Amino acid sequence: MMMPAGVSLWAEIPVALLLILSGIFTLTAAIGVVRFKTFFQRMHPPALAFSFSAWCVTLASIIYFSSQDDRLSLHAWLIIIFLSLTVPVTTILLARTELFRRRIGNPGSGEVPPSLSHVVPPVASEQAAEEPGIR
């Protein structure tokens, strides 16, 4: 059996398994994004694609290119390191956006917790800002 370019079958089998796993998990994440009801539920399934699928593809490419070049080729780590640094930032910003816009949209309804930055209620603090002599 011919194996071109020096990639053995024993290296190709884990690569193929990791790729299949990553495809399944990405599809699961997308189905979750479509099917969940509220935004705070929908925030969770993309983490599956961001972490698990990206790790699987990265490991697969590391195995494949290391086996192809007969040396350790780790440049795919850069992507997974960068992704693990940036994804929490985006997620936290989006969660804060949703909280902020729900508070602005219907204030006083108890569906999201109130902001911790106003210990004083906003109306009272506005009055205090308009009349600085009171404070």
Added chain:
Amino acid sequence: MSPFLFGAIVFALACYVLAMALGLLRLYRGPSAQDRVLAMDLIYTIGMLVLMVLAIRYRSAMYFEAALLIAVFGFVSSAAMAKFLLRGEVIE
């Protein structure tokens, strides 16, 4: 390339395309703006994964630079959009 690995690559790419289509559905349907930002985030990450799988398919390390660029610009755009939705401007 063995037929097993080739089939796995085709399967993974098909899953990615289907996932991108579902993300596009959420992008179209999403009731609020942050849903759309989240769907766009998912779509560009899947596009990055597609490029990494294509690097294995065509045995070229050139695709990694493109994947890294997609990751960088996707993060910048998502963070800018979320910041704009949060504060009304991107840089204060």
